[in-house]
Amino acid sequence: MSDHKNQGFATRQIHAGAQRDNHGALCAPIYQTATFAFESAEQGGRRFAGQEDGYIYSRMGNPTQTVVEQKVAALENAEAGLATASGMGAIATALWSSLKAGDHILSDDTLYGCTFALLTHGLTQYGIEVDLIDFAKPELVKKSIKPNTKVVYFETPCNPTMKLIDIAQIAAIAHEADHPIHVMVDNTFCTPYLQRPLDLGADSVVHSATKYLNGHGDVVAGVIVGKQDFITRCKSYGLKDLTGSVISPFDAFLLNRGMKTLDIRMDRHCQNAMALANMLAEHPAVRKVYYPGLPDFEGYAIAKKQMSQFGGIISFELNADRAAAANFLNHLELATIAVSLGDTETLVQQPASMTHTAYSPEQLAEVGISEGLIRISVGLETTDDLLAAFKTGLDQVKTR
Numbered sequence: 438m439s440d441h442k443n444q445g446f447a448t449r450q451i452h453a454g455a456q457r458d459n460h461g462a463l464c465a466p467i468y469q470t471a472t473f474a475f476e477s478a479e480q481g482g483r484r485f486a487g488q489e490d491g492y493i494y495s496r497m498g499n500p501t502q503t504v505v506e507q508k509v510a511a512l513e514n515a516e517a518g519l520a521t522a523s524g525m526g527a528i529a530t531a532l533w534s535s536l537k538a539g540d541h542i543l544s545d546d547t548l549y550g551c552t553f554a555l556l557t558h559g560l561t562q563y564g565i566e567v568d569l570i571d572f573a574k575p576e577l578v579k580k581s582i583k584p585n586t587k588v589v590y591f592e593t594p595c596n597p598t599m600k601l602i603d604i605a606q607i608a609a610i611a612h613e614a615d616h617p618i619h620v621m622v623d624n625t626f627c628t629p630y631l632q633r634p635l636d637l638g639a640d641s642v643v644h645s646a647t648k649y650l651n652g653h654g655d656v657v658a659g660v661i662v663g664k665q666d667f668i669t670r671c672k673s674y675g676l677k678d679l680t681g682s683v684i685s686p687f688d689a690f691l692l693n694r695g696m697k698t699l700d701i702r703m704d705r706h707c708q709n710a711m712a713l714a715n716m717l718a719e720h721p722a723v724r725k726v727y728y729p730g731l732p733d734f735e736g737y738a739i740a741k742k743q744m745s746q747f748g749g750i751i752s753f754e755l756n757a758d759r760a761a762a763a764n765f766l767n768h769l770e771l772a773t774i775a776v777s778l779g780d781t782e783t784l785v786q787q788p789a790s791m792t793h794t795a796y797s798p799e800q801l802a803e804v805g806i807s808e809g810l811i812r813i814s815v816g817l818e819t820t821d822d823l824l825a826a827f828k829t830g831l832d833q834v835k836t837r
């Protein structure tokens with residue numbers, strides 16, 4: 438456990454992982470090097486044998502990367518962390534380090550599109566059994582655990598329907614099984630500022646650090662945190678030998694820089710999203726709003742229980758046909774039509790035709806992702822400007 442555990446979140450997001458170099462640089466330097474010099478052949482041998490700490494080669498660790506890893510671990514209350522080249526790099530590294538042919542992974546059915554593709558089109562090719570079910574039904578989770586289940590995997594809130602899953606309840610069910618099951622949670626939508634799955638019983642957390650952790654839309658990165666022995670396995674086997682999904686020193690530098698303001702940014706994302714969700718819910722052109730902070734939203738009680746605020750992502754459906762939805766997006770002021778989320782800019786996209794195309798039309802319907810669903814990543818713009826832009830756009834929608 439990090440020695441920052443008695444400090445507040447803001448102190449940790451700034452100071453955890455920070456080390457002064459020989460020159461006293463305030464900011465962690467970018468160690469732009471592929472390899473590290475050994476003082477002797479014997480020292481090189483000791484490092485490879487794990488008998489001496491120290492850097493070897495940047496696929497196996499780099500000081501700029503270490504800063505990020507220690508910071509996210511401190512924020513998630515984890516023993517250790519591992520930074521990767523992307524969120525998918527983190528997920529693939531963590532899963533490949535946990536599963537082998539013949540094992541079973543039980544996952545929620547509503548996932549980021551590429552995670553869905555990794556599970557259903559990827560892992561299955563290598564003899565891993567994959568079942569996707571609705572984790573909002575805990576009894577079903579209990580019934581679906583098999584003797585070979587090794588990993589239970591989910592996001593909450595889920596991308597893009599904002600379905601809420603009770604982390605403590607699912608972790609308890611998995612851990613009650615008569616063999617060890619690893620509970621892995623994708624905490625991308627919340628960040629440790631809003632939700633800490635390890636404190637609720639999960640075994641590891643994966644992140645697309647591309648999103649809120651970095652927060653500025655200029656880096657693709659990922660992070661895994663968990664127990665030291667799990668992270669060591671992810672690092673020295675999963676990442677080093679299987680995925681090679683190494684974060685560059687420059688991206689690690691930018692990520693560390695972004696995380697220093699995580700709490701302030703998340704507060705504003707949440708405030709703007711709450712205001713926008715309330716406005717959308719009142720507007721006659723809107724059929725349904727999917728936002729955990731609305732008291733009549735299905736997952737509201739779970740969100741209240743496990744999140745400190747309700748996050749910056751809203752999905753909604755218009756009271757209009759598909760063409761009208763596209764027309765609305767094409768004419769919306771201030772918001773940019775783009776995938777990704779967690780940036781300073783407000784971004785809008787249509788999951789059915791963009792981020793979630795790995796799902797078939799039938800699979801989309803099953804998990805409630807309609808053709809016209811619009812996902813908003815609410816940015817940090819002035820609240821009134823955002824409200825005005827969406828209101829102007831909605832006022833022009835021809836409702837059915």
Ligand SMILES: Cc1ncc(COP(=O)(O)O)c(C=O)c1O
Nearest residue numbers: 523524525549596625645647658
């Ligand atoms: C919830 C979630 N997890 C993982 C990922 C994958 O992250 P990356 O794009 O950094 O590989 C995404 C990307 O949108 C995501 O939304």
